Structure formats: structure tokens, C-alpha cells
Amino acid sequence: MTSTAVGARRAPRRDAEENRTALLDAATTALGSDPDASLEAIAAAAGLSRRAIYGHFATRDDLVAASVERGALRLAAATADVDRDDARVALALLGARLWDAVEQVRVLASLAVRGPSLAVVGAALAPVRSRLLSIVTAGAASGTIRDDIPAASLSRLIEQAAIAVLVEATESGFSRDDGHRLVMLIALSTAGLSAREANELIEATPELHHPLPEDAAL
Amino acid sequence: MTSTAVGARRAPRRDAEENRTALLDAATTALGSDPDASLEAIAAAAGLSRRAIYGHFATRDDLVAASVERGALRLAAATADVDRDDARVALALLGARLWDAVEQVRVLASLAVRGPSLAVVGAALAPVRSRLLSIVTAGAASGTIRDDIPAASLSRLIEQAAIAVLVEATESGFSRDDGHRLVMLIALSTAGLSAREANELIEATPELHHPLPEDAAL
DNA sequence: AATAACTTGCACAGCGGTGTGCAAGTTATT
DNA sequence: AATAACTTGCACACCGCTGTGCAAGTTATT
Secondary structure, X not given: OOOOOOOOOOOOXXXXXXXXXXHHHHHHHHHXXXXXXXXXXXXXXXXXXXXXXXXXXXXXXXXXXXXXXXXXXXXXXXXXXXXXXXXXXXXXXXXXXXXXXXXXXXXXHHHHOOOOHHHHHHHHHHHHHHXXXXXXXXXXXXOOOOOOOOHXXXXXHHHHHHHHHHHHHHHOOOOHHHHHHHHHHHHHHHOOOXXXXXXXXXXXXXXXXXXXXXXXXX | OOOXXXXXXXXXXXXXXXXXXXXXXXXXXXXXXXXXXXHHHHHHHOOXXXXXXXOOOOOHHHHHHHHHHHHHHHHHHHOOOOOOOOHHHHHHHHHHHHHOOHHHHHHHHHHHOOOOHHHHHXXXXXXXXXXXXXXXXXXXXXXXXXXXXXXXXXXHHHHHHHHHHHHHHHHOOOOHHHHHHHHHHHHHHHOOOOHHHHHHHHHHOHHHOOOOOOOOOO
16 A cells, blocks of 8 residues: 555556646647647547546646646756857857757747746746856857857847758758758857858867767656 | 819828828837737727728738838838949848838838738839849859858848847837947858958948948838 | 646626718718 | 828637636556
């Protein structure tokens, strides 16, 4: 007997949590391409009925919030270890890691545009954004990153450029390696490096050749 | 007597067309910040009742289509004369002209993301996009623009970067001159120039100092 | 095998939005 | 001043979506 209290209900069933994550997965991809995806569509993609959603999430907003938070957590985890002495390398690495979390980036980007979800996304993304900002600031101070644009603005521009690359790379069917390279190139270019400099930096930095993350699970 | 045919209705009233363009203006700004803006909201912004819209546009889709088409026309007009021998100058000029048509860019960008309006926008934007693509292609051929990224992809990335700049510049309250400079810098950076090179090019090219367009009306 | 957890399907109310008809009012034009 | 153009306000039907209640079914757990 594993129950704890007197009126104790039996432990929640294992498949229930599986369904919950299936819903989150479905919501992530669905909302990633259409922030107004209906619960009907999401449930279908998860192989469940619309009615079943309400067994896991009280309201639609709860579902999207949960999806956003999980995405932000994964994103933070994927980019946790990118700090380097050379801000340019750190930036490239950060970009590369995004490529391995495209799904998450897509939802967040999609929901960050419009409506009330904006606030939720903003809060959830705060850590990642501050990491980027500090890289940019450090680079500007040490002269490795441009300083002709205010750091705050520049980091937002890099963020948007990176998102654009991810969309472009997935829709154009780039390979994993090409995707990595492209997102690094654009991040570096936006940061002020010339195309030549960006390519040389990547070439000269072994760590950037195949920037596989250490498979951090969550 | 100005009437033409027998059962001729009297000529349409002058204020009717004023209201029509007021509606298009309102739709442009409203849809620019929320692609799902209600007709109620748009009508209110135009100083009319929702019911009055149907005197000018049969359906909501008609209104957005008209708004898109007018925006694309203005955009094309604003960027019609940017071709130059130096592809980098042409690109910078193109970016600068966008700054003077922010409203139009905003609607188009906002509607280009999601839903059925995507097709309409795509068609309407075709000329501007092909202008950009040919600049990029020419620049890559003559060695003034990067060739490490396929021209088609690169031009889409520049487009997205430019949009990001416009949003950033307006939301951060940049001055007109700062806005011009910022959008030129980012376009050039994405095209492969270093921050230094971009600034020097702008410095060395008088035409880019105060790129006021010749007030093309439409 | 018994039980509770979970899913399903249906029905229903509610909400916000669109599109339409019509009568009454206002306003530019002749 | 007469007339047609235009706007308004209200009514209504319709649509897709959300959220809820409930009864019946299925499935993991003990």
C-alpha cells in the first residue's frame, strides 16, 4: 500500500502524464505555426478528444502558458553553457544551440508577437534574453562586437535575425550542419562581423565546427 | 448636367471616397499591430460605424486585401528608384526607403505571417521582393555582397532583418535620421559587410546621408 | 476481479465576431 | 428645395470557438 492519507485517491495513472506531454508537444508544434490553433486541432494532433484537454488544463490559456513555460525552460537549458571569453564565440554558440531547440523557438516567437500571451512569453524568456544581452554588452566593451548600436537594441535585433534564420532554414530544408552554420553566420554578421570574418572565426574555432549540445534532457 | 446614361445614378459623393480611404488608413494601422483587429475597431478608428464598412467593402477579406494592395503599391513606389551600380548602395537605399513607408511595411509583415492573407501579401509584394533579390544577386556576382549564403535565402533574411529594425526603431522611438541609419546598417551587415565597412560606406556616400525620397504621392 | 482514473461523446450555454435587412436620419449635390 | 448618396442603429441569423455537465465506456492499477 502506497497511499498516504485516509481519503486517499489512488495514484494518478501513468498514461495520463503521457497524454499530458503529448498535448504539450502537439500544442507546441501547432501554436508554432498558428498562435490561434484551436483546441480541437491540438487535441487531434495529440490523438485525443477536445474534451480530454480539460482533464489536464483548466483553460486554453493554461495550456498555452504551460507550453510556453516548458519551451522557455528547454531553451534556457539548451543555452545554459555558452559563456566564453570571446563574446563572438559565445554568440555563435548561442545561435547554434537555438537550432537544436527550433520547436521551442517557434512557439515562443509565434506567441510573442500578439495578444496577451506576449507577457507570459516575455517573462519566460527573460533569462535567455539577459544572457544574450550580457554577451553583447561584454563584446561591445572588449571591442569584439559592434558598439555603433545600443546593446539593448542590438540584442533584440540579433534575436529577431536568429528567429528569421531558423524559419528560413527549416522551410528551405537545410541540413543540420548548414542550419548550424547559417544561424551562426547571421548572428555574427548582425553583431558587426563581416562575412569573411564570421567564416574565419568559425573555421578557426573547433568548438564551432560541430556544436552538438550535450543532450540535456528535461 | 454631367450624367451619362439614361437610368444614370447621380455621381458618387466626394465624402464617400474620403471615408473609404479613412477606412483603409485605419485598417492599415490597426491590422499592423493586430492582424485580427475587428471591423468594429477599424471602423471606430476611422470615425465610422461598423455598418458603414459594408457600404465600401463587401467582406472583411475585401477590406484587408484592399489595404494590402494599397500598401504594396506604395511600397513599390517608394523603392522604385533605388537601383545603383554599387549593389551595396542600392541595398542601403532600399532599406532607407522602407523607413519612410513603415506603416505599409507593418501591415504587410503582420499579415504575411499567418492565415489566408499570406497569399495576397505574397502576390502584392512580388515586385519589391524581386527587386531585392536582383540587387543581392548582382552584388554577389560582383563581389560586393556575400556569396556564402544562397541569394534567395539571403534576400529573405535581409527582408526579415529590415522588418525587425523598423519595429525596433519605431518602438524605441528612434529619430528619423537614426532610423534611416539603423536600417541601412543592418541591411548591409546582413549582406556581409562589417560594422566598420557599413559605417564607412554610408559616410563616403553623400546620397546616403539624408536619403529623403522625392515624395512620390499615390 | 474490483476499483478508481481516465477518455469519449453528446448536449448545451455563452461569447465575440461577421454579414444582412430595413427604417430613419444626415449631408453633398443639382 | 428636391433628390439621391451616404451613414446610423437596431434587429437578426449564423458561425466557430470555449468551457461545462453528465452518462457510458475503456484501461491502468491494486
